[in-house]
Amino acid sequence: MSKEALSKAMAELEEEQVIALVKELLGSGVAPLEIVKALQEGMVEVGNRFERGDYFLSELVMAGEIMKGAMDILEPHLAGESTEHKGTIVIGTVRGDIHDLGKNIVVMLLKGAGYKVVDLGVDVPKEKFVEAVKETGAPLVGMSVLLTSCQGALKETIEALRAEGLNPKVIIGGNYVNETVKKHVGADYFATTASDGLKAAAEVFGA
Amino acid sequence: MVENKMKSFVPEAGTCIPWKIKKEEFGVLAGNEEIVKSSWEMLDALAYAFIWFWVQR
Amino acid sequence: MSDKEKLFQERFKRYTVALECGKPDKVPVVFPLGEWVVKYTNTTLQEAYYNVDKSNEIIGDVIRDLDFDVMFGAINLWWPPMFDGMDCKLYKFPGIYFEENSGFQYVEEEYMKAEDYDEFIANPTQWLATKYLPRICGEFAEPGSYRATVALIKGAAAFAMHNDKLTKTGEKWAKEYGIVSATTGMTKAPFDTLGDALRGTKGILLDLRRRPDKVLAACEAIVPHNIAYAMITAAGDTSLPCFAPLHKGAYPFLSLEHWQKYYWPSWKAVIEGLWALGKRTFFFAEGDWTPYLEKIAELPDKSIVFCIDLTDAKKAKKVLGGRFCLYGGVPTTLLTYGTPEEVKDCVKRAIDELGGDGGFVLAAGGVVMSDAKRENIVAMIEAAREYGVY
Numbered sequence: 011m012s013k014e015a016l017s018k019a020m021a022e023l024e025e026e027q028v029i030a031l032v033k034e035l036l037g038s039g040v041a042p043l044e045i046v047k048a049l050q051e052g053m054v055e056v057g058n059r060f061e062r063g064d065y066f067l068s069e070l071v072m073a074g075e076i077m078k079g080a081m082d083i084l085e086p087h088l089a090g091e092s093t094e095h096k097g098t099i100v101i102g103t104v105r106g107d108i109h110d111l112g113k114n115i116v117v118m119l120l121k122g123a124g125y126k127v128v129d130l131g132v133d134v135p136k137e138k139f140v141e142a143v144k145e146t147g148a149p150l151v152g153m154s155v156l157l158t159s160c161q162g163a164l165k166e167t168i169e170a171l172r173a174e175g176l177n178p179k180v181i182i183g184g185n186y187v188n189e190t191v192k193k194h195v196g197a198d199y200f201a202t203t204a205s206d207g208l209k210a211a212a213e214v215f216g217a
Numbered sequence: 218m219v220e221n222k223m224k225s226f227v228p229e230a231g232t233c234i235p236w237k238i239k240k241e242e243f244g245v246l247a248g249n250e251e252i253v254k255s256s257w258e259m260l261d262a263l264a265y266a267f268i269w270f271w272v273q274r
Numbered sequence: 275m276s277d278k279e280k281l282f283q284e285r286f287k288r289y290t291v292a293l294e295c296g297k298p299d300k301v302p303v304v305f306p307l308g309e310w311v312v313k314y315t316n317t318t319l320q321e322a323y324y325n326v327d328k329s330n331e332i333i334g335d336v337i338r339d340l341d342f343d344v345m346f347g348a349i350n351l352w353w354p355p356m357f358d359g360m361d362c363k364l365y366k367f368p369g370i371y372f373e374e375n376s377g378f379q380y381v382e383e384e385y386m387k388a389e390d391y392d393e394f395i396a397n398p399t400q401w402l403a404t405k406y407l408p409r410i411c412g413e414f415a416e417p418g419s420y421r422a423t424v425a426l427i428k429g430a431a432a433f434a435m436h437n438d439k440l441t442k443t444g445e446k447w448a449k450e451y452g453i454v455s456a457t458t459g460m461t462k463a464p465f466d467t468l469g470d471a472l473r474g475t476k477g478i479l480l481d482l483r484r485r486p487d488k489v490l491a492a493c494e495a496i497v498p499h500n501i502a503y504a505m506i507t508a509a510g511d512t513s514l515p516c517f518a519p520l521h522k523g524a525y526p527f528l529s530l531e532h533w534q535k536y537y538w539p540s541w542k543a544v545i546e547g548l549w550a551l552g553k554r555t556f557f558f559a560e561g562d563w564t565p566y567l568e569k570i571a572e573l574p575d576k577s578i579v580f581c582i583d584l585t586d587a588k589k590a591k592k593v594l595g596g597r598f599c600l601y602g603g604v605p606t607t608l609l610t611y612g613t614p615e616e617v618k619d620c621v622k623r624a625i626d627e628l629g630g631d632g633g634f635v636l637a638a639g640g641v642v643m644s645d646a647k648r649e650n651i652v653a654m655i656e657a658a659r660e661y662g663v664y
Contacts, residue, residue: 232399271410
């Protein structure tokens with residue numbers, strides 16, 4: 011059984027097959043990091059299919075669940091091994107909003123694409139964003155929001171970053187964001203789908 | 218035990234304890250059945266709406 | 275008949291003629307009620323949620339001098355004391371969980387587990403009463419206990435009290451201001467009933483692959499309930515459409531194949547079931563429904579009012595126009611970030627593009643929350659009267 015088969019099974023969302031292959035590859039002595047890489051390749055294909063309109067949110071959620079199952083098996087074997095990554099991205103749902111479906115999907119695809127993602131969770135105060143950017147020096151920050159009534163928090167958070175002299179690029183994401191909202195809150199990019207987020211990351215990191 | 222006398226049933230949509238079930242338990246009504254029935258059904262519908270309210274958000 | 279009653283009749287006719295795809299004297303215009311009205315007062319959002327009389331006062335002050343036909347929305351869709359009394363986990367309101375000027379949030383969990391499907395399908399109402407309520411309410415942790423009994427009495431009393439208040443408020447708006455309510459009653463797509471408050475978004479989306487037959491069987495079991503619930507909550511009214519907030523049928527939750535298989539048949543059955551009773555559905559299509567318009571067009575003529583939020587308006591007009599009333603035209607983000615001038619232009623465009631031959635109601639396409647600006651809403655209503663005379 012090959013790593014290619016694992017990537018393919020991941021892309022095809024064949025849950026049982028993915029789990030079986032992960033166990034098999036581990037058993038046959040393949041390096042855990044190589045297995046993670048194969049899974050990530052599958053995840054990139056999932057993202058591509060979403061971008062092409064072949065996959066929908068339902069498929070992305072399933073992909074996340076399969077990846078989680080696979081990582082549960084792999085994690086004990088990964089202790090101490092450090093993965094290379096393309097760059098660090100800080101992400102969170104802004105203060106007042108607890109929606110995380112969109113954010114989690116973007117996190118999953120960004121990780122799949124090889125970024126290190128610092129996920130601050132939901133209802134994140136601006137201070138936490140500031141702190142995380144200071145700590146990580148992340149060149150890109152993602153702010154997620156669904157409720158239009160919480161869009162004010164985008165502006166406040168971006169202003170808080172700038173006030174601290176922090177100048178990472180900021181991408182805002184959510185169903186009701188657009189060019190107007192982007193300008194109003196002072197963000198650099200906006201995303202209404204997960205693939206918009208990936209494109210912005212590729213631009214920022216030149217990947 | 219009171220429970221033993223109660224029949225098990227699946228209430229149809231819009232009802233919790235349909236009148237026809239309760240009427241059997243009441244047996245023969247001495248007065249005007251229609252008045253009892255319509256009031257029973259009105260409150261039963263309210264209970265039904267209350268139970269479903271929590272998932273119809 | 276008083277002047278206000280005459281006004282009510284006039285507006286009622288304007289709205290219902292449009293719902294029937296006809297051409298009224300003017301394009302009916304809808305006032306989007308929401309938390310934004312509270313922002314312009316000294317009252318906190320918490321107070322407005324808890325105190326219905328207070329929020330009605332605030333609404334009265336805002337609408338008194340405005341000329342619109344229909345009111346849609348609410349400040350307090352849910353009355354927090356009812357949830358507090360049962361320690362219900364479904365929502366967090368300002369007061370206990372959030373500071374006084376925050377909005378409310380829905381807390382999504384898998385309140386129904388995968389292994390509950392069979393029991394739910396066999397007897398949904400009983401399952402909800404005996405299994406679901408104890409799970410979502412802290413006070414029902416021990417059903418039959420003193421605490422649970424007291425909480426149930428409080429919950430039921432609050433439910434009846436609040437419903438009664440809503441009914442009286444509607445009558446007051448009609449009588450004193452001549453305002454028509456956009457909808458009567460409430461229902462949902464069975465897939466949303468199952469996916470929103472029972473299995474949760476993630477739960478139901480995974481179920482489509484792990485136990486698709488259960489999803490189908492549960493949706494089928496829910497169909498008659500969503501018809502009955504609509505008619506009970508509408509108190510039998512069929513003159514106005516039934517509110518149906520739709521969620522997971524929006525693009526891009528489901529592929530067209532999944533949508534056609536899992537979302538649409540049971541939802542279509544509810545709409546057709548209601549239509550057979552003479553009840554129209556207020557198809558509140560939050561988000562983008564563009565890819566599914568052709569399927570929606572299969573419904574019986576006039577059986578729905580289609581609300582345009584992020585759906586492609588021109589395509590909606592092309593596919594549904596003439597056979598179904600269209601509702602919307604003003605994006606919710608414009609009401610927050612736009613200027614009155616921009617809103618006015620948007621209203622003019624919307625009436626030109628969507629309203630030319632009737633069957634159109636001018637409104638905000640989605641839910642208007644606390645972020646909207648009063649001057650923009652006033653501009654929307656005034657522009658509707660300026661440009662909306664047929």
